[in-house]
Amino acid sequence: MPTASFKDGLLGEIKNLRAFAISLSGSVSLADDLVQEALLRAWSNSEKFQPGTSLRAWLFTILRNIYYSNYRKRAREVQDSDGFYARRLTVPGDQESHLDLEDFRRALTRLPAEQREVLTLIGASGLSYEEAAVICEVGIGTIKSRLSRARSKLAELLALDNASGAPAERKVRRAG
Amino acid sequence: MNGTRKNANAAPDLAAPDPKALEAIGRALEAHYADLVQAPLPEKFVELLARLEAGDRASEPQGSGDANG
Numbered sequence: 001m002p003t004a005s006f007k008d009g010l011l012g013e014i015k016n017l018r019a020f021a022i023s024l025s026g027s028v029s030l031a032d033d034l035v036q037e038a039l040l041r042a043w044s045n046s047e048k049f050q051p052g053t054s055l056r057a058w059l060f061t062i063l064r065n066i067y068y069s070n071y072r073k074r075a076r077e078v079q080d081s082d083g084f085y086a087r088r089l090t091v092p093g094d095q096e097s098h099l100d101l102e103d104f105r106r107a108l109t110r111l112p113a114e115q116r117e118v119l120t121l122i123g124a125s126g127l128s129y130e131e132a133a134v135i136c137e138v139g140i141g142t143i144k145s146r147l148s149r150a151r152s153k154l155a156e157l158l159a160l161d162n163a164s165g166a167p168a169e170r171k172v173r174r175a176g
Numbered sequence: 177m178n179g180t181r182k183n184a185n186a187a188p189d190l191a192a193p194d195p196k197a198l199e200a201i202g203r204a205l206e207a208h209y210a211d212l213v214q215a216p217l218p219e220k221f222v223e224l225l226a227r228l229e230a231g232d233r234a235s236e237p238q239g240s241g242d243a244n245g
Binding site: 001002004007010011014015016018019022023032035036039040043099101104105108119120123124125151152154155158160 | 193196197198200201202203204205206207208209211212213214215217218220221222224225228229231
């Protein structure tokens with residue numbers, strides 16, 4: 001029987017786990033199924049968690065395994081009709097380098113899952129290269145190269161690949 | 177385990193797009209994730225854990241398989 005503190009640990013990680021799941025699957029409803037399954041699996045395998053190690057990384061590993069073994073195909077079908085939350089938020093930045101969150105999310109879904117997950121793990125969930133390498137079952141070098149490719153691809157998709165780092169001009173100043 | 181974990185968020189020296197583009201991507205990624213983390217959590221997860229703790233499992237987890245230690 002898992003301890004109360006294990007349960008509290010899980011409770012504390014659900015939001016992060018869900019954010020990772022949404023980022024990975026590109027779908028809120030798929031993500032919720034994933035989180036539910038991951039929590040069940042974590043609960044029944046609680047004795048395998050080593051105290052003192054990162055619970056977040058452990059949970060992400062579980063969720064990721066479920067995703068790749070059961071959900072990846074479904075994700076393709078669902079994505080279009082049921083994507084991220086639609087948000088018209090502008091990402092803060094200096095005036096010439098702001099990005100629209102929805103544009104960003106659309107670009108994110110166009111990355112290969114292997115790149116998207118690395119980007120999410122390192123760039124957003126606060127995990128280390130080492131932890132990401134363990135989660136993804138690859139070496140640190142692979143993590144770094146996926147990260148680099150992910151960033152380049154995003155820059156390309158978002159038309160950021162010009163000198164200013166701003167989205168392409170055509171979009172900003174169409175009304176002339 | 178090694179005790180050194182550098183959490184340097186400093187500019188990565190990867191062969192990459194230009195620094196401004198990287199910065200914009202980094203910010204967008206953080207905003208994307210923060211927005212998800214801040215989203216209200218469906219009740220069902222808290223309820224699920226409460227049920228698990230109470231011992232009556234709603235669905236039987238498949239305990240077989242691929243665990244590596």
